[in-house]
Amino acid sequence: MTTFTEHSLLPALEGVSKSFGGQPVLRDLALSLAENGITCLLGPSGCGKSTLLRITAGLLPPDSGQTLLNAHDCAMVFQEPRLLPWLTVEENLGLALRGNKNAEQILQALKLVELGPDIINFLPRELSGGMAQRVGIARALLRQPRFLILDEPFAAIDAITRGTLQKMLAALIRAQKITCLFVTHDLDEALLLADRLHVMRDGKLSLEFVKSAEPFSAATVKEKILARLQNNQG
Amino acid sequence: MRINKIKYDGRTRRGLLALLLILIGWQLLASSGLVSVYLLPKPGTVLTTGIEMWRSGVLAEHIRASLLRIALGFALSGLAGLLLAGLTIRFRALDDYLAAPLALLRMIPPLAVTPLLILWLGIGSGTQLAIVILASFFPIFLSARDGFSRVSEAHRELAASLNLPPLPYFTHIALPSALPSIVTGLRLAFSYSWRALIGAELIAAASGLGYLVMNAQEMLRTDEVFVGILCIGVLGWILEAGFMRGTSRLLRRRFPEIAA
Numbered sequence: 355m356t357t358f359t360e361h362s363l364l365p366a367l368e369g370v371s372k373s374f375g376g377q378p379v380l381r382d383l384a385l386s387l388a389e390n391g392i393t394c395l396l397g398p399s400g401c402g403k404s405t406l407l408r409i410t411a412g413l414l415p416p417d418s419g420q421t422l423l424n425a426h427d428c429a430m431v432f433q434e435p436r437l438l439p440w441l442t443v444e445e446n447l448g449l450a451l452r453g454n455k456n457a458e459q460i461l462q463a464l465k466l467v468e469l470g471p472d473i474i475n476f477l478p479r480e481l482s483g484g485m486a487q488r489v490g491i492a493r494a495l496l497r498q499p500r501f502l503i504l505d506e507p508f509a510a511i512d513a514i515t516r517g518t519l520q521k522m523l524a525a526l527i528r529a530q531k532i533t534c535l536f537v538t539h540d541l542d543e544a545l546l547l548a549d550r551l552h553v554m555r556d557g558k559l560s561l562e563f564v565k566s567a568e569p570f571s572a573a574t575v576k577e578k579i580l581a582r583l584q585n586n587q588g
Numbered sequence: 589m590r591i592n593k594i595k596y597d598g599r600t601r602r603g604l605l606a607l608l609l610i611l612i613g614w615q616l617l618a619s620s621g622l623v624s625v626y627l628l629p630k631p632g633t634v635l636t637t638g639i640e641m642w643r644s645g646v647l648a649e650h651i652r653a654s655l656l657r658i659a660l661g662f663a664l665s666g667l668a669g670l671l672l673a674g675l676t677i678r679f680r681a682l683d684d685y686l687a688a689p690l691a692l693l694r695m696i697p698p699l700a701v702t703p704l705l706i707l708w709l710g711i712g713s714g715t716q717l718a719i720v721i722l723a724s725f726f727p728i729f730l731s732a733r734d735g736f737s738r739v740s741e742a743h744r745e746l747a748a749s750l751n752l753p754p755l756p757y758f759t760h761i762a763l764p765s766a767l768p769s770i771v772t773g774l775r776l777a778f779s780y781s782w783r784a785l786i787g788a789e790l791i792a793a794a795s796g797l798g799y800l801v802m803n804a805q806e807m808l809r810t811d812e813v814f815v816g817i818l819c820i821g822v823l824g825w826i827l828e829a830g831f832m833r834g835t836s837r838l839l840r841r842r843f844p845e846i847a848a
Contacts, residue, residue, distance in 0.1 A: 436743075477842065
């Protein structure tokens, strides 16, 4: 049984704007994250979600405004596992330890993502898509981050594996008390995981949903968000 | 797998057949009396001379001299090429400063500077070494610089997100990303430097396979000239094939695209 926790808010972005080639992508954005919870960012492809996420992680400087998170406290999981194909699983994980192998820490991280020690000498091409993404998550966890930032990490994974990984991730985030920003274009995934859900459109964010102790109908929330998105497109 | 094996066997068989036909043609021409044996000795004579030269240690001594020069020169230019490529990628200003002088130097064939090198370094190993370095430096440097500049944006972003220090970044990301280009550059550099070394030994040396050929020609020992020339070809072939097989075996698991 899942118990509800009310999350305090951590300001992450303040007045952030970003343009590419004179085309504004983000306009004067502010974002706060649910502390030790999952903040989901939902929006159609190409709406600037990944740009916002990279600015939050300190990988991209904003044109104006500021990032309030320390980049050293952030770890990132990308859409594709982004494992180096010439390194074994153990070596890929060692990168998070700045190139130093620490077998005990690595095995512990693999255990967290429900992988056994038998794969440490595998190369990424010898792993399934789901296993590779688990290794990508383990690598991020090895940095012992305060903030975990995920860019549509399950988008390229089959539906059955995706369901398993979503549950695993949600349990991990809560157990490890990590503040998480999760970007997705899948409304069902967002509703399943989010403690707070923002929708992004026209370079702006709107808060659409905050998980509360009160029971809620996912179908109603979904309908409301879809209607909002469709009205906007129209 | 089986198809590849058959293709490979067929290729080898046809290659050996071509060599055999050349050998037969050579034997027929040398035996026909159309060409003087002083100009074209029979294959059997060349083989006997080669065995004699090997037994006396003369051939081994010259082979050793050439191999030592190529190994040392290749190692030095490899180190210099990789180091300079890394530095020019890291420090753009250095690349700007060096671009024009290096472009100029690259256009000068190594053998063209041999007279100058003889004046500066004398007729000895120093000149030969310099020739090998000049011949092999540019293919290694240019391919490594190209390789280092091809580190993907995704891998750069990964390194930034992991806050990876410069040394692990170089060893785990930059160098492996550049490896396919570097291997191609090393292969090219080897064939350039082998040819340049032999050329330099023909002009200014007191040992080495090039010197052996030149010396034999001055003594009108055409059979020894043939032994020297064949050694140059066979050794170059063996070394290049060994390099390819060695890199392929070494990189087979982690870099299957290079091994292929």
